[in-house]
Each structure stands twice: as structure tokens, then as C-alpha cells.
Amino acid sequence: MSFKELFDTYQWEDVEKSITAKTARDVEIALAKDRCDLEDFKALISPAALPYLEQMAQKSHQNTLRRFGKTMQLYVPLYLSNKCHNSCVYCGFSVKNKIHRRVLTDSEIMQEVEVIKGMGFEHLLLVTGESPREVGVDYLKNAIRLLRPHFAQITCEVQPMDQADYETLAAEGMHGVYVYQETFNKDRYPEYHPAGKKADFYYRLETPERLGHAGVHKVGLGALIGLEEWRTELFFLAMHLNYLEKKFWQTKYSISFPRMRPFTGGFQPNVIMSDRELVQAICAFRLFDNEVELSISTRESAAFRDNLVKLGVTAMSAGSKTNPGGYAVSPETLEQFNINDDRTPVEICEMLRSKGYEAVWKDWDISMIALES
Numbered sequence: 001m002s003f004k005e006l007f008d009t010y011q012w013e014d015v016e017k018s019i020t021a022k023t024a025r026d027v028e029i030a031l032a033k034d035r036c037d038l039e040d041f042k043a044l045i046s047p048a049a050l051p052y053l054e055q056m057a058q059k060s061h062q063n064t065l066r067r068f069g070k071t072m073q074l075y076v077p078l079y080l081s082n083k084c085h086n087s088c089v090y091c092g093f094s095v096k097n098k099i100h101r102r103v104l105t106d107s108e109i110m111q112e113v114e115v116i117k118g119m120g121f122e123h124l125l126l127v128t129g130e131s132p133r134e135v136g137v138d139y140l141k142n143a144i145r146l147l148r149p150h151f152a153q154i155t156c157e158v159q160p161m162d163q164a165d166y167e168t169l170a171a172e173g174m175h176g177v178y179v180y181q182e183t184f185n186k187d188r189y190p191e192y193h194p195a196g197k198k199a200d201f202y203y204r205l206e207t208p209e210r211l212g213h214a215g216v217h218k219v220g221l222g223a224l225i226g227l228e229e230w231r232t233e234l235f236f237l238a239m240h241l242n243y244l245e246k247k248f249w250q251t252k253y254s255i256s257f258p259r260m261r262p263f264t265g266g267f268q269p270n271v272i273m274s275d276r277e278l279v280q281a282i283c284a285f286r287l288f289d290n291e292v293e294l295s296i297s298t299r300e301s302a303a304f305r306d307n308l309v310k311l312g313v314t315a316m317s318a319g320s321k322t323n324p325g326g327y328a329v330s331p332e333t334l335e336q337f338n339i340n341d342d343r344t345p346v347e348i349c350e351m352l353r354s355k356g357y358e359a360v361w362k363d364w365d366i367s368m369i370a371l372e373s
């Protein structure tokens with residue numbers, strides 16, 4: 001069964017109701033288990049679980065320590081372009097926003113790289129708007145070729161592509177792809193994505209499966225927190241992860257929790273997730289899945305990120321710029337969204353050390369492909 005077929009057997013409203021109906025007893029049963037299933041996950045993200053947050057946090061910490069040790073992977077985004085043909089109502093790069101558009105040239109990419117390498121990064125996240133003509137597979141292929149000698153890990157957060165395109169980029173050295181569904185609420189999805197290719201809900205939903213078929217090593221999943229009721233979003237996210245892990249068990253997975261940030265355009269979130277609720281969500285994912293990487297970006301404040309270190313998170317961005325050319329070429333161009341934690345990578349490392357954690361700059365090398373085959 002494809003994920004689309006499975007997904008279509010669920011109704012958003014039914015899921016929402018069943019999460020709200022979970023009781024303290026359901027939470028206690030989930031907390032007592034070594035392996036939680038999707039019903040347990042519902043209990044852990046339900047309102048009934050909030051009084052159990054301390055227990056969840058302790059268990060999440062222990063499980064994370066057992067699997068990952070006291071480590072935190074660090075990565076940095078490199079925005080290659082702010083051109084986009086879509087009109088997502090929550091994004092500063094929407095085609096409707098009159099902003100200066102640019103696509104970094106080869107020499108501009110290398111200028112950015114010099115600054116990023118100076119910060120110590122080995123894991124680079126390439127980000128573009130969705131503009132297949134200007135920043136499609138050929139542009140990315142060239143960018144990865146340029147960047148590959150300088151970084152151990154190259155991940156892309158770009159427009160969803162066909163399987164053959166992913167195969168091409170993986171062969172060039174692309175290690176992973178992050179593709180967030182934004183919202184799993186199929187009925188409301190068109191309101192947020194009124195035009196462009198991103199309006200195709202199912203093409204986006206089926207992207208992780210195409211990545212699995214293409215043999216891409218790591219797939220990052222997420223929902224944008226702020227559009228629709230977050231508990232129901234996270235249930236579908238967990239269901240997607242569960243499906244993918246069974247079908248593509250050799251792939252690594254990562255979950256992100258992007259809470260909406262201010263941007264040019266001024267869309268106001270429909271849903272607010274409190275810090276406490278975000279902690280609940282992170283712990284719930286850890287109790288549901290001991291292997292998955294949990295990532296938290298510079299969207300979150302410094303003080304809050306410091307607290308998350310011991311709660312299950314295993315990857316953090318640092319020193320991020322969310323505009324093309326932001327590190328060296330043209331720091332003044334418009335950001336996709338405002339960042340919240342503007343500490344340097346050195347400061348982040350010091351913070352991690354003060355908590356007894358070690359920053360990991362690299363946990364992958366392209367030569368491992370040869371070892372695997």
C-alpha cells in the first residue's frame with residue numbers, strides 16, 4: 001500500500017477527536033512501554049499528557065543518551081536562491097512579494113563557502129525557493145559538484161522532484177533531502193498554497209517515497225507549526241515516519257519542528273504552540289522512535305534551545321542566514337524568516353560543552369557508500 005492510500009483512509013477530524021479523547025491512563029500505559037505504537041503516540045501528544053511532561057522528558061533524555069550519547073550534530077543552511085514560483089501565504093519568498101530576487105553564481109557560492117568553512121561546518125543544507133527553471137536539477141548538480149570537495153555532508157531543501165532527479169543528485173554526492181509537508185490537512189492545504197506546483201498536495205506527500213526509491217540516505221520530514229492544529233499534524237507526521245521506516249528501512253530519518261516566524265508578508269499563525277507543547281512534541285517523538293534524528297533550528301530562541309539540548313534533540317543549525325548571499329555576498333537581501341538564536345557556532349559549541357555535550361560536525365562521509373556496497 002502506498003502512503004497516499006494509507007493516508008486516504010484517515011479523516012483529519014477523526015484523528016483530532018481521538019487525540020483529544022486520550023486519558024491519563026493511556027499516557028501512563030504509553031510511558032510504561034519500551035516501544036510505543038501510533039496510539040501511544042497519540043496519548044503522548046494529547047492534552048492529557050501535559051501533567052506527565054517531566055516523566056516524558058526524563059525518559060526522552062535517557063533514550064536519547066542510550067542511542068546518541070552526549071552529542072549534538074551541527075549544520076548550517078546555505079540559501080542559494082530566493083526565486084520561487086509558488087505563493088505560500090506564510091513565506092517571504094512567495095512569488096507575490098516584491099523583493100529583489102537572486103540566484104548565487106559559482107563564484108558567489110564559493111565566497112559564501114569560505115565564510116561557512118571558517119565557522120567549522122562539515123554539514124551543509126542547501127536551500128532554494130521552488131523555481132525548477134532557474135534552480136532545478138542542473139543548477140543543483142553544478143552546485144553540489146562545486147561544494148562536494150569542501151563538505152562531508154550535503155543535504156538539500158529544495159522543490160520536490162521526480163525519482164530520476166533525486167538519483168542524479170545522489171550520484172553527485174547529495175546525502176539527504178528535507179521535505180516538509182507544511183500541513184497534512186488536505187482540505188485546508190490549498191488555502192496556504194494557492195498556486196504553483198506546490199499546490200499539488202499529493203505530489204508533495206509522496207516525495208519521501210520517491211526519495212526512498214531513489215536511495216537517498218537521509219530524509220527529513222516535518223510540518224510547519226502554526227497553520228493547523230499541531231497535535232493532528234504531528235500524528236500524521238509520525239504515521240508518515242512509521243510507514244517510511246518500514247518500507248525504506250535503510251534510510252535515515254530526521255524530524256524538524258519549524259514554528260512559524262515573522263517574515264515579509266505578515267501572515268499570522270492560526271495556531272500557537274507553546275514552548276511547553278513543543279517540549280511535549282519532541283519528547284513524544286523520542287519515545288515513539290529511538291533512532292530518529294530530532295532537529296531544532298535557529299527559529300527558536302537561544303534560552304529555549306539551551307533547554308532542549310537534554311530533552312531529545314540531536315541536531316541543531318547554528319550561525320544561520322536565511323537569505324541568499326547572507327554570509328558574505330550580500331548580507332542585506334531579504335531573509336526567508338527572522339532567526340531567533342543569532343549566536344555564533346563557537347558560542348553554540350561553548351554552550352554544548354557547558355552541558356557536557358560534544359558538537360559533531362560530521363557523522364557521514366561519502367566514502368561510506370563504497371563500504372556499504
Ligand code: SF4
Nearest residue numbers: 084088091093094129
Ligand atoms: S515556502 Fe518554499 S515554496 Fe513556498 S513560497 Fe516559500 S520558498 Fe516558495
